[in-house]
Amino acid sequence: MKIGTIDIPEYPLLLAPMEDITDRSFRKLCKMFGADLLYTEFVASEALIRNIDKSLKKLQIDDDERPTGIQIYGHSIDAMVEAAKIAEAARPDLIDINYGCPVKKIANRGAGAGMLRDIPKMIKMTKAIVDAVKLPVTVKTRLGWDTDSIVIDKIAKPLQDTGIKALTIHGRTRSQLYKGMSDWTLIGKIKENSDIHIPIIGNGDIKDGVSAKNAFDKYRVDAIMTGRASIGKPWVFKEIKHYLKTGEILPEPDITEKVNIAKTHFTLSLKYKEGKRGIFEMRRHFAHYFKGLRNFKELRLKLLTSTNVDEISDLLDEIKYIYGNKNQENYVQQ
């Protein structure tokens, strides 16, 4: 598959953009485990044009995580065009536009999924961005605002006509937020449409090899994108790739391996985040890495409240020591 000039291998597996998750440290891990294309967290256009340091930092991409796209969002066409130019100067591999964020304060202002309620503006904004930058531009969106206003079938072709190089569809409406299951039938219909020739990337509830294979086989999408299943489990990319290739389900990494991966993640987080942020931003990940461990409450609490790097490192070693290699017995039924 090609997105503009970017070559992506067969059965592409993409890391979804996720706020507070897909920072440099996490992207590197996902890349190590085989993710084919990665995205930054979404970045507010207004913050970029106002030079807000925290947002500008989100644009930083290292060569060892390529290809990576920068995702931007906003409600003003002028601000989005300016932001796309700023993002382009940071040398990502592509620029992705977010028309899917369901968060009230974003969507109700007309940005993110809010754009699903103003299709003419969405098309105008997309075209303006495509025309303003040289990099490939892609769009990520949802099926529609709610079940009574599904628009994906109406917007796919006009979006393609603006010159975007791929379209990612999350198979939920804005009203669904993250509830229920994604409707892949509608994603499949867009892919089936003979007027659509840009790659269609399917997104929603891909969590393992079986769901990934089903998405490719049944809905014929060009690529799949996974988000939540990778949190605390960046090896999910390796698992899925292995399953697609061999039909075998790889065993979960044992606790020792999980601790080693979490430690690598922690080291990267400390490297890229200033002050205590490298610690704070790992808490959510730690909670996921060791989800379901038996009798873990006390250690978990310490791990998620400590503000000391050495103490956290010792706690991670303690997990290794206590749970050792008795892998299956370690977990409560989930």
Ligand SMILES: Cc1cc2nc3c(=O)[nH]c(=O)nc-3n(C[C@H](O)[C@H](O)[C@H](O)COP(=O)(O)O)c2cc1C
């Ligand atoms: C914590 C979190 C943060 C997210 N942030 C973004 C974001 O910044 N941009 C975006 O397009 N989607 C964002 N999403 C949506 C995901 O990219 C993805 O579309 C959604 O989670 C469905 O895919 P999944 O079932 O594989 O998780 C976020 C989702 C989660 C759970």
